[in-house]
Amino acid sequence: MPVEVNFLSLLTGCFATPVAENPTVAMVEAAYRAMGLDARYINCDVAPADLGDAVRGARAMGWRGFNCSLPHKVAVIDFIDELAPSAEIIGAVNCVINEDGRLIGENTDGKGFLASLKTVSDPKGKHVVVLGAGGASRAIAVETALAGAASITVVNRDEARGRAVVQLVAAHTPAAAEFVSWKGDYVVPEDVDILINATSIGLFPGVGDVPAVDFTTVRPGLVVADVIPNPPHTAFLRMAETHGALTLDGLGMLVNQGVIGIRLWTGREPDAKVMRGALEAVFGA
Numbered sequence: 001m002p003v004e005v006n007f008l009s010l011l012t013g014c015f016a017t018p019v020a021e022n023p024t025v026a027m028v029e030a031a032y033r034a035m036g037l038d039a040r041y042i043n044c045d046v047a048p049a050d051l052g053d054a055v056r057g058a059r060a061m062g063w064r065g066f067n068c069s070l071p072h073k074v075a076v077i078d079f080i081d082e083l084a085p086s087a088e089i090i091g092a093v094n095c096v097i098n099e100d101g102r103l104i105g106e107n108t109d110g111k112g113f114l115a116s117l118k119t120v121s122d123p124k125g126k127h128v129v130v131l132g133a134g135g136a137s138r139a140i141a142v143e144t145a146l147a148g149a150a151s152i153t154v155v156n157r158d159e160a161r162g163r164a165v166v167q168l169v170a171a172h173t174p175a176a177a178e179f180v181s182w183k184g185d186y187v188v189p190e191d192v193d194i195l196i197n198a199t200s201i202g203l204f205p206g207v208g209d210v211p212a213v214d215f216t217t218v219r220p221g222l223v224v225a226d227v228i229p230n231p232p233h234t235a236f237l238r239m240a241e242t243h244g245a246l247t248l249d250g251l252g253m254l255v256n257q258g259v260i261g262i263r264l265w266t267g268r269e270p271d272a273k274v275m276r277g278a279l280e281a282v283f284g285a
């Protein structure tokens with residue numbers, strides 16, 4: 001049977017699992033099987049020096065698109081034709097769509113987070129705190145602000161990185177934006193509605209690590225979200241739950257960025273439950 005649609009993935013082993021158990025591959029291929037789609041999603045390790053050749057290869061072979069992860073999310077912009085609006089603001093691309101030979105760069109990380117967040121809380125008018133100021137934080141801060149959050153507070157150790165995210169939000173969205181230097185345990189102000197761990201703290205193998213937060217200030221009903229997909233039920237979420245918070249795990253973000261990617265590549269709607277099930281099987285959740 002010929003393969004009708006090919007997807008190139010430029011993942012680089014960021015989840016510390018063997019390629020055969022790569023969670024994104026398992027998730028996307030499970031979705032294709034359930035959709036009856038004659039397509040593959042494969043994992044390729046691409047060295048930074050070879051990125052241009054890899055993208056030219058994807059274009060030459062007529063692949064419908066690809067995801068890319070660190071360290072390619074910014075560098076890939078030099079090799080594609082156009083940026084979707086929020087990818088342009090964020091300055092990073094994790095999903096590329098081949099539209100009649102033109103490669104369009106999207107950022108589905110923040111959109112995936114937003115879709116997951118909206119299952120428990122609409123950020124419109126809300127006060128949001130984002131811990132961390134890396135790529136995940138940038139994408140989440142921008143998309144949450146574009147979705148109507150009243151304010152975004154970025155809490156980070158490195159001041160320059162934290163202020164850069166604040167500046168991005170202030171310059172491109174209507175939300176108020178503030179930087180807080182992360183020293184000691186972060187005290188969650190009373191008016192905060194949503195607290196997000198967008199750092200890498202808690203990612204396997206550091207499963208016992210917890211972001212420095214004063215958990216006595218985590219009140220019942222506060223929405224506490226984590227970007228960490230592995231393990232999904234992080235120590236941070238468990239601590240927040242003991243204080244009555246409403247929690248949201250990082251699998252929701254991963255599933256929803258995958259849903260958005262498949263929708264963009266195929267114009268069809270995948271089954272998010274099938275995708276989450278495939279991820280849970282890989283992570284043993």
Ligand code: NDP
Nearest residue numbers: 132133134135136157158161199200203227229250253254
């Ligand atoms: P980056 O390396 O770009 O940023 C990491 C951030 O975490 C930095 O701001 C860093 O602070 C902060 N940080 C790391 N360790 C500590 C610590 N001990 N104390 C305080 N701050 C700390 O990573 P990304 O933003 O790309 O990714 C972050 C996490 O998000 C990863 O674990 C990744 O797996 C996850 N992710 C999940 C997705 C999903 O779909 N669920 C999608 C994308 C990412 P500083 O600037 O001060 O160094």
